[in-house]
Amino acid sequence: MLDLGLKDLHVLVTGASGGIGVEITKLFLEQGAKVTAQYNTKSTTLEPLLENTSKLHIAQANLSSESSVQHLFTSATNTFGPIHIAIVNHGIWVEENAMLKDMSLERWNFTMDSNLTSAFLVAREFIKGLEKEKAKDLDDQAKEKVDNASIVFVGSTAGMFGEANHSDYAAAKSALMYGLTRTLKNEIIRVVPRGRVNCVAPGWTHTPKKTESLQDPEVVYRATATVPLKKVATPYDIAVQIVILTSSRVSGHVTGHVVDVAGGMEGRLLNMKQDI
Template sequence: MGLSGRHVVITGGSGGVGVAVAKAFLERGCHVTIQFNTNPGPAEPLAAQYPSHCTLLQAQVTDEKQVAGLFTAAIERHGPVEVLVVSHGIWPAEDVGVKDMSLDRWRNTIAVNLDGTFLFVREFLRQLETAVKSNSPAIEAPAIVLVGSTAGKFGEAWHADYSASKTAMMYGLISSLKNEIVKVHPRARINTVSPGWIRTPMAERALQDPSLLFQALASTPLKKVSEPHDVAQAILFLADANTSGNITGVSLDLNGGMEGRMLNRLEDFQN
């Protein structure tokens, strides 16, 4: 794979998926900048293991100045950013219908998941334009990979805020940007990898509920919950021009063949 030496910025790099993605890029010889919100946590061992290739930087994803500052610091350390992976996001755990949802919850989910994506993508494009104009060093095939969700494709009752934020990323944003990004660099691409449930520490407790697991996998032929490694490998594929150089504007499903979202749980059918 042709990723060795590339500079990759990964948002949400202290989460289960972010750490797996960062590790995968580092193992392929990339320089990786990991964004974290307040605590680098699980990403710290990677920085210790790859001291010359891995940098941890704090930034609030909704703060324009902090996002711009992160790119400035990252570029000073590793040079222009060639790959951006947006893997941060929040999923409010409480089930709340639109009828009862507060405006504060709606705005916060949209701000973190969508505004935060916009700010990182915008800053990536700005620094890419600067690098292209200076041509030092030359950037051959830049790429953006966003992490979407089955919620963005099928919806998710009681979590319309999360679903709306992912749908906007997976379709409206990348469908528009695929036509804009080539104006900055003729070989630049943007895609989304869209998993269903991912077996992370945050989700593990929920996945112990047989009823919820049935609901999640009932329309999934492979009956498989994605592992962080699965997501990382799909992102590597989409980031590397050698494997996906003619793929752009695509939302790649990573959900075991899921055909739709169950509206009921197992006990609803048993009663």
């Protein structure tokens, strides 16, 4: 890949142990960045990466907990110094189908905490860290790194088109993609003058969690019926767009955007032939 000017920048990747998260982590390491990779329950997918680099720090955190997020940032900065880029990639999609009329408040709150409140906590701590760095007497190189700070949120086509039986997830992702991204891009520059905030919205992606369901031709049909490219994304397809957006060298004038990486998806397939 093109040199994106990310060498020795400190990148925080949340949800790093998932299919997309691992790919994001790999790409940043290939670019020479220092990476703090957050996971919640399992780190087995990340541990093999430690064999080939000294620039990876793996850290556990429950991102729905304010104190846990604060501890994550302390651990990260103690290891690699100030964080320059935050990839807010974590999220939870509750598998059980539930129409809004049947959805429990417990599930709604869990989804909001896991996808939206947690993103707020990470973004807030990140910007607080930038503010602390700006208050220091930095040399020109360190100042340049901080001034070009970047956040990339990871949304979903569910936030663009909605998702029946998963209104909780769709609402959380939509708030992240539009309300939070487009507000924060106007606030971050009050702290760092060239700070940028963007969002990537994946569609169906062939992650390990989707491997089984994508063996079903009916699932593949419904996933690709409104997609001109007629295929499901790979984790690399998503990760490479995220990494490119963080680079001030190639994306330095891009902020406040939601980039959908969904093969041109135009919406949901609502009805099958037999339904009409």
